[in-house]
Every structure is written in structure tokens, then in C-alpha cells.
Amino acid sequence: MASSHQASGIQAGRLSSQDIVDNFGDLHPAYDAHEASVAADRCYFCYDAPCMTACPTSIDIPQFIREIQTGNPEAAARTILDQNILGGMCARVCPTETLCEEVCVRETAEGKPVEIGRLQRYATDALMAKGGHPFARAASTGKRVAVVGAGPAGLSAAHRLAMLGHEVVVHEVKGKSGGLNEFGIAAYKSTNDFAAREVSWLMQIGGISVKHGDGLGAGLTLDALKADFDAVFLSIGLAGVNALRAPGENKDGSRDAVEFIAELRQATDLSTLAVGRNVVVIGGGMTAVDAAVQSKLLGAENVTIAYRRGQDAMGASRFEQDLATSKGVKLMFNVMPVAVHGEGAASEIELEYTSIVDGKVSGTGETLRLAADQVFKAIGQTLEGQPEGLVLEARKIKVNDTGRTSVAEVWAGGDCASGGEDLTVTAVAEGRDAAMDIHSSLMG
Amino acid sequence: MADLTSEFLGIKSPNPFWLASAPPTDKEYNVRRAFEAGWGGVVWKTLGSEGPPVVNVNGPRYGAIFGADRRLLGLNNIELITDRPLEVNLEEITRVKKDYPDRAIIVSLMVPCEEQAWKDILPKVEATGADGIELNFGCPHGMAERGMGSAVGQVPEYIQMVTEWCKKYYSKPVIVKLTPNITDIRQPARAAKNGGADAVSLINTINSIVSVDLDIMAPNPTIGDKGTHGGYCGPAVKPIAMNMVAEIARDPQTHGLPISAIGGVTNWRDAAEFISLGAGNVQVCTAAMTYGFKVVEEMISGLSQWMDEKGHASIADFMGQAVPNVTDWQYLNLNYVAKAVINQDDCISCGRCFAACEDTSHQAIAMSEDRVFTVKDDECVACNLCVSVCPVENCITMEQVAPGQLDERTGEVVSEDYANWTTHPNNPSATAAE
Ligand SMILES: Cc1cc2nc3c(=O)[nH]c(=O)nc-3n(C[C@H](O)[C@H](O)[C@H](O)COP(=O)(O)OP(=O)(O)OC[C@H]3O[C@@H](n4cnc5c(N)ncnc54)[C@H](O)[C@@H]3O)c2cc1C
Ligand SMILES: Cc1cc2nc3c(=O)[nH]c(=O)nc-3n(C[C@H](O)[C@H](O)[C@H](O)COP(=O)(O)O)c2cc1C
Ligand code: SF4
Ligand code: SF4
Ligand code: SF4
16 A cells, blocks of 8 residues: 555655546536436526626527537537637536626526536537537638647637638647646546547647647747748747745745646656645635645645635635535635745745735734645746737736737737636637637738 | 315215326226325226227337426327226226225226117126216227227217217216317217216317427337327317317306316316316326326325315315306407516516517517616517516516506506407497497
């Protein structure tokens, strides 16, 4: 038997392989046909449906649910994919409780929305299981577009551009496409290698080539791209991370949450992944929750999220918070890190209580210490590696409604661009809309 | 506690809920269990003449249509009358009646349209001790092709003739079960009455094709690669049955003829509605076939609760109470004006009322930017479509515009006078109001 919950330090194999497999099963398991028809029957086919307005990609939700209801999940999938080519991933990762399902009239009526996300998954799974690709390319336009970054925004733009007949070259600095779908999203939201399967399904449209290991700043320049292509779409996400600025934050055992999650997502056998006995996650967003929950699922004994503001200010939705507590994660509010202690490696974290004065966080002077052999920093990602010469806004590339940057022939979308929440679905919407605008400007 | 005891044609049963002649009443085993479950009576599955019984198909007999969540709304069947020998059925009826003297047992019959056939079978039925007979003039499939069932029920002269034979050779009550597969239900009802029937029961099933199998291109249920029309029943047929019951109840020629109502009775409310339209009791088939015999418990408790609330001591207290209020369209008061009113607290902003009214009615509902839906009194004709499509019960109500108030749509003050189409100036054959 490998290490247990109680083994100190950062250890692999705290749980049996089987327990780990079970723990990382689907968060929202797929519907079977019966469940889907019961769920679909609940939709009222609202006029100018509020759910549809709340979806960043404006999927015609009443329409696709009606298609499921009438026994046609593949037609439903086409309705979804017309608007959102990553409808399969979005069905798994969208915080529906703050998007479509939050405004579903059956949430108003009974406090129980139509489960739009799971129905969306049912439809898209059905179509993907059939194999083949539902879209065809238009005749070649002879135009060439460069996309930088193969995350949701880049993939969405590339697919739409290819469909419209343009030739697309995607430059991705990593060895694999998918962006945070592949490296960031919690493992229990994207099981069975779904991110990679979806990318290869998407690529079936044709007309897209991907150059892996090819990054802006890593040999590639915007000027060169502009010279080579008719238009450029930047979708480089947020490659940097914020620093804690607390003494000891670089001790062994203390690291960025996104890096830990990326490692977790790429591990072929999760039981070989090491995790602390006492884990403290600093932050209050989705990344913090994902790092905490997955630590717990790997067998950490005590996992605490330490957030510097109150519960209502937390970026993670109430659903995500409840998910964390249901897995045994402890949520602490109004505490901020002041130091990581330990002989060499981290063993304790010192937190200071905070109060919010005029919207600003300030320490009260009172502190406490928590055992911490592992500290994850999840205090936000930042734009990094963007080309010179682009106007920024709130530390992101400034864009208009259709993704145009301050530089002619250059568009941007997704997390790296201003406006919209940092969500997969928003990235898809922005990629699609920029593609449409690129198309009209190239063809106009 | 309300008294649910029913006395129909002098036949007593502890409640007005009888099982209709159909598979639930096909044999002793079922009927005993039905009585144990609380059913007031049964109409035994239709018997045919002596000799080799009919045969049923050996493939699917039923087709269905569903509402949300696969709630069965309509059932269709291609079953025939009993496929068990006459003697077996008669012996079983005798035994069960002996053991359940307080429950009603009616024997349903369908034999050829010849006097001798009836003369042969009726004494045997009489000998069972059953409380009465029901003449099945209704089955729309299988038997009609053999000159029985609805083939008789569609010809008033035959109904009268067979009823007369039955009254001649049988001493107990004779109920004539009517087929709805005709244009005017009053004709067969009058014929039954003229033949001496003690009561009519209705409806039997309605000719139907419930669905088509689009892979093999044949109606459901399919037997191999073919299907046939069947008989439709269940909640979906209740409105049709209620109209027919009411037509008979208010026809001067049949008014007062006892009616056993059948068709879609699924809960206490359905029963209360049929009884208010003049039925003396109700018969149930599909609800039992969908949920089992236990459904009768809710029918009993619900009816009794409602009767208590309304102060009805017995079934007779409210029987036929709605009949005087069933009238013809031309007598409806054209000076009665109403408007739809949306209760904003109950509204969930689905917009269905808006879509319905805007696209298909009178453009009388306004929708604001933030999805508040309100009725435009100057456009609303009170058609009730919004009420019908709103998913929240009682969220939209129809409120009368009191006489003396302004009807914003017509710009006229609502008159307190009663005025109907017969006196309306637009009616070419109007007679001047007196
Ligand atoms: C841990 C975590 C969990 C999350 N969970 C959810 C969730 O459950 N639901 C949800 O909706 N959203 C979630 N998000 C947010 C979501 O993942 C992002 O909003 C989304 O992936 C943004 O897409 P993007 O295409 O803009 O960027 P990314 O997905 O970050 O993709 C950017 C791509 O560009 C590449 N790249 C970066 N720099 C360069 C360069 N210089 N040259 C070339 N290529 C480059 C990167 O390698 C990457 O492939 C989560 C984020 C994190 C970090
Ligand atoms: C499978 C089946 C078989 C039936 N067989 C008979 C029958 O033998 N004799 C008869 O008079 N009615 C028969 N009926 C009609 C029912 O007695 C009843 O009139 C009809 O189903 C309407 O009532 P419901 O809506 O409660 O089902 C049958 C109905 C069904 C569903
Ligand atoms: S709001 Fe809910 S009920 Fe209305 S269309 Fe959307 S999913 Fe259906
Ligand atoms: S209901 Fe009973 S008899 Fe009929 S098909 Fe099903 S199992 Fe067979
Ligand atoms: S149909 Fe009913 S619930 Fe829906 S918007 Fe209209 S009034 Fe409101």
C-alpha cells in the first residue's frame, strides 16, 4: 500500500488507483435517452427565451431541446454547433448556474432549471458518436489567416474561418492544442480525453493546419505574420500568473495552481501524482476551487481555500463553492497570506484576518497559522507575451465588439482580449464573432 | 362524510366507479382483485355466442399517444371481445357475484343481430345472478366487420330492435352502450330509449390511427408489416365523451334516461364532471389499465372530499346540475365582456402568452424590455388562448368587465342587458328583441 491520507509531505498514491479513478469520474454524468427525454420535456419553449439571451454564444436553446424531445438529438447538435463549435466542451464546463440555467423560467418557477448543459451534452455526444463532421467548407477564397493560440478562442475562429473558405494556420506554442480545455479545466469536467477528441473532431472541417511549438515571442513576430497573412487573430490567453508577494512563497511545496492543474491534466496515471497532506489554496476563483477539489480527490487530508474577501465576492459560483465543501474542502473568508513558513520546504502558512474598508482589503493585524505542506497560488492569470504596439485596456488587449485591435488587420479574442468574462464559452463566442468580422473585411 | 353509495337502475354499489367492459374485467381473477381494491362494480368483458370464441392477434394490440414525461393521454386497441369460452365466463360470473353481493356485475354482450342468438344467450346470463346486461354496440374494429358492435350501433333501427329482444328475453336492467363513431349521438340514444332500454352507457372507443411507423410505413400497432385502425380511449377522449353525454342529457326526447358515462375518467374530478352533466355513474378502463386497480382509491377519496366541501350529501345531490347550463352558442350572452389579467407575482416570464396572442390571436399582450407581460385592454377580446397556453395555473385569469364599465376595445359601456345572436343586428335571421 502506498502513502495514506495522513502521510506528511507531498506524496503520491494517497488513495488506491481505483478510488482515484472513481473520484475523477464525470461531475455531471451523461444522460441516457430516458433521462434526456424527461429533462427535455420540462422545457416550455419560451418566447425570445431568456436562457438563449444568457448564453454568450446565443445557442437557440428552446429549439435544440425541442429537437431532442422529438427524438432528433443530432439535429439538436447542429443547432448547438451552428452557434458554438465547442458546444460539447461548453456543455461540460459552462457555469450554467450563472448563465443559461440561472435565468431559465423553471428556475423562477420551481427553483429547478431545465438542465440545459446536460441536454447540450446529450445532443453533442450523440452527434460525435456518429462520427463525421456536420459542416462543410465553402469554396476557397484564396485568403490566408493566421491564428495565434489554439485554445477555445483560436479554435472557434479557425473553424469558422475555414468553413467560410479561408486557409487557416494556427500557431500554438505548446505541443498540444486545446488551450485550457486541455491544460486547465478540472479533470472531472472533461473526462476520457474529451478535449483532445473534440479538437480532432473540429479539425475534420479541413483547411486548418496547426504549427505546434510555434509561439509569438518564441521566434514568431506579429510583423512577420502580418506580412505573410491577410489577417491575424490573437488568442493567446493569459500565460502569466500573479505573484503572492509574501515571504516564503517560493519555498518547495509552494507553486502556482494552474501549473499543478496542467500537470494533473497531462498525467496518464493520477495515482502517481503527488499531493500534500495539508493543502492550502490561496484565491477565490474557479482555479482555486479546481485546485482544492482535485487535491482532495487525490487524497489530501486537509484542504483549505483561503480567500481574502467575503463569500459573496468570491469569483467561483455558489455551485462551485458547494461542490468544494461537499468534497470536504474548507472555505475560509477574509484571510490573506502573509508568509509561508518551513525549514526548506513549506510546512505552515501564516494568514492575516482582513476587513474591507472602502472596497479595499486591509489586514486587521490578527494572524493565524495553518499546517501547509503544499500551497497553491490561484490569484489570477495575466497577459504575457503579447506583441508590442497593441493598445491595452485593464491589462488586456483592447478590442471592439467584433474583436478588432488597435492595429489594422489584427483581431484578438478570448481571455487575452478586453471585455467578457474569462470563460470557455465567451472565448468561443469572441473567436466566432472575430472570424465573421475578418471574413467581411477580407471579402468586403 | 359524503355518501358515495350509488344506485343506478336500482343496482346498488358502494361507489359510482365501475370498471368498463375491457381487459380489466376479462376474468374472475381480475374482477375479484378489482373488488378487493375497492371498485364499486364491473361490466364484464363482452361475451359472444356459444361455440368457438373469437381469436385475438398475437402481436401488439395497443398504440398510445403521450404528453410530457410519457404521460399516457390516449390509448388505442385492436382487441376483440372475450377470447375465452362462454361457459367459463358464465361460471366465473356466477361465482364472483355470489361472493360479492354488494358489488354491481353487469354482463356485456355482443351476439349476431338475429333474435335467436339473443334468445339463446339471455337465459344463461340471467342464471348467473348478474345485475344487468350491457349491449356492446360500440366496438369499432374486428366485430363490426362481422355485422356486430358498431355496425349495429350505427343503425338506430337495429339498436331499437335488439333492445326490444333483450327486454323480451331478460328481466333485469338493459343498458345500451353507444358508439361515438356516428354524427349525432342523439339518434342512437333515442333508438335505445324507444326500444325500452333502461339506460345508455357511452362512449365506446373512437376509430383511430394513433401513429405511423415511419420505418415500415404502417400504422401502429403493427402486426408484421400491416396495421389497422383501432379504438381510441383514455384522457384524450374525455371531452368528446362529455359532449355526447350532455347532448343526451339535454335532448328533450332522452332527457331523464339514465346514463353511465365512460371515456377518459382518470380521477375524481372527471367523475364529478360527468355526473354533473347528467351521468348516474362512471365506468373506467384506460386509467385502470395505466395505473392498476389502485387508482380507484384516489377517485373515492377525492370525490368524497369535494362533496364534503360543497355540501353534497349524496351523488344525487349534484347529478345533472350542469345540464341546464349547457346551451347552444346562439344563446350565449354577447353583452358579457371579460379581459385577461396577468398576475405578475405568479408570472415566470416565459412569454408563451405573448407568442400565442401576438402570432395567432389579437396582438393584445405587451412585452417590455425586461420581460414583463401585460394585457392591452383595448385589444383583448378575452379569447382565453393565453390562459390555455400559460404553464402556470391561474396565473392569467379572465375577469369580467362589470356592466356600466367601459370596454376599452369597443369604446362602449358594457350593457347589463342579456343579448344573444338570435337578436343581433348582424344576424340576417334575427328576430327583434322583445
Ligand atoms: C484552472 C482553470 C479552470 C477553469 N475552469 C473553467 C470552467 O470550468 N468553465 C469555464 O467556462 N471556464 C473555465 N476556465 C476559464 C477558461 O479555461 C478560459 O476562459 C478559456 O480557456 C479561454 O480561452 P482562450 O482561447 O482565450 O485561452 P486559453 O485557453 O488560455 O488558450 C490560449 C492558447 O494560446 C497559447 N499561447 C499562449 N501564448 C502564446 C504565444 N505567445 N504564442 C502562441 N501560442 C500561445 C496557449 O498555449 C494556449 O493553447 C478555467 C480556467 C482555469 C485556469
Ligand atoms: C383493450 C380494450 C378492450 C376493450 N374491449 C371492450 C369490450 O370488449 N366491450 C366493450 O363494450 N368495450 C370495450 N372497450 C371499451 C371500454 O370499455 C371503454 O368504453 C373505453 O375504453 C373508454 O373508456 P376509458 O377512456 O376509460 O378507457 C375496450 C377498451 C380497451 C382499451
Ligand atoms: S428558459 Fe428554460 S424553459 Fe424556457 S426555453 Fe430556456 S430552457 Fe426552456
Ligand atoms: S403487458 Fe404483459 S402481456 Fe403485454 S406485452 Fe407486456 S409483458 Fe407481455
Ligand atoms: S404564459 Fe403565463 S407565465 Fe408565461 S409570460 Fe405569459 S403570463 Fe407569464
